[in-house]
Amino acid sequence: MSFLKPVKMIIFANWKIYMRSRGEVKDYASILKNELNHFESDFLEIHIMTDFISFDYVNSCLSKTQIKTGVQDLFWEDFGSYAGEVSPLMLKDLGCSSAYIGHSERKAYFGENDESINKKVLACLRNGIKPLMFIGETIEELKSGETEAVLKMQLEKGLSNISLEMLKNTAIIYEPRWAIGQKASASASTISSMHKLTRKLLSEIYGSKHAQRIPVLYGGSVNLDNIREIVAIQEVDGVGAARAALNPYDFIELVRITEEEAIKRNRAGKV
């Protein structure tokens, strides 16, 4: 099996639960709609990861644009007796394009683990939703030299039973847990070497030809000051941002910078 289409760069805005009212949600969505109405790119995919409550509104508002909408988590069963959960089937029915799976805040506060992550990745793929699966080490794991073993385990378990065919709609994000919510991101050299490592680990699972085509993004304190440097790292296929994307105009600027890099790469034949 071969991947004929080039991999686009990808950018995600993660709202977490920062939107405090319907008014804020409406303002953000209408600014994006107006400013990026004509956005059309063969080289960049844009995803807004809303909370569950705002999803339907934002998705409808942006339906005539090229901007995709997704959620920050979902449950692994399609339906049944699971009080309080939101199912991938329901989300698909509303037009959900993508889902964050295994964000480190889910791991830290809500008991997410490699096994539940794998079930959720499979649930996404079964329903035609693109999973963005998180990997990344804690500060303790970094200090004790366990990063490679941790990433290997996260990839092997998280992607267990994911076939090559399913892989086409899957993306990975390397987000070191120590770099989230900070002033500075990981350094460019760390990002570069961690992405090389991730690609090597993916090659061990899928073979290098196929591993080559899986988008591997970076997340963790991406902002307007550092995004140029981060997206210029050859191994980085895109970024996820939370705080820096909360102002819609800032997010639009992050989009423009990433798209510039995506166009540059395409011209150079690298994407």
Ligand code: PGA
């Ligand atoms: P941040 O968060 O961009 O605010 O550091 C990133 C994330 O949690 O995905």
